[in-house]
Amino acid sequence: MKAIAAVLASTFVFGVAGAQMSDPSTNQRASAEPPSSAMANADTKRDAAVEKHIDQLRAKLKITAVQEAQWNEVAATMRANAKDMDRAIDKRMAIAETATAVDDLKAYEDIAQTHANGVRKLTDAFSGLYSTMSDEQKKAADEAFSHRGHEGKKVASR
Numbered sequence: 500m501k502a503i504a505a506v507l508a509s510t511f512v513f514g515v516a517g518a519q520m521s522d523p524s525t526n527q528r529a530s531a532e533p534p535s536s537a538m539a540n541a542d543t544k545r546d547a548a549v550e551k552h553i554d555q556l557r558a559k560l561k562i563t564a565v566q567e568a569q570w571n572e573v574a575a576t577m578r579a580n581a582k583d584m585d586r587a588i589d590k591r592m593a594i595a596e597t598a599t600a601v602d603d604l605k606a607y608e609d610i611a612q613t614h615a616n617g618v619r620k621l622t623d624a625f626s627g628l629y630s631t632m633s634d635e636q637k638k639a640a641d642e643a644f645s646h647r648g649h650e651g652k653k654v655a656s657r
Contacts, residue, residue, distance in 0.1 A: 553577055556643060560640055566628060566632070570628060575624075576625075580617035
C-alpha cells in the first residue's frame with residue numbers, strides 16, 4: 500500500500516513539476532511578464548492540473564458518500580503536497596543562475612525531502628480511505644497507483 504501511494508505521489512508531483520519546468524510557453528511568458536504575474540500563471544496552471552487529477556482519481560475510484568470525508572482529506576493532502584513541491588522547485592529555480600554545485604545539490608535535496616514528506620502524508624491520508632474501499636475500488640486504486648511498465652527501467656545505461 501505504501502509503495503502504491505509513493506508511486507502516485509511521485510508520478511503526480513513530479514509530473515506537474517516537470518510540466519512547469521519544461522513547458523516552453525511558460526518559460527517564454529516568464530521572461531515577458533513580471534515575475535509575480537508569471538508565478539501566478541504557473542500557480543493557476545498547477546492548481547488546475549491538481550484539480551483535474553483529483554477529479555479523475557475520484558471518478559476512477561468511485562468514491563461513495565460514506566467515503567467522502569476521507570476522500571476530502573486525501574484531496575487536501577494532494578493539494579498541499581503540490582504547493583509544497585512547487586515552492587521547493589521555485590526556490591531551486593530562483594538560485595539557478597548563481598548557484599554553485601553545492602547550492603544546487605542542497606536545493607535538490609530540499610525537493611527530494613519535500614517529495615518524501617509528501618509521500619508520507621499521502622500514504623497516511625490514503626490508508627484510511629483504502630481500508631474502507633470495496634474490492635472493486637481497491638482494484639481500481641491498485642491500478643491507479645501502479646507503476647507497471649516502469650520496472651527494470653534504468654535512468655542511465657552503461
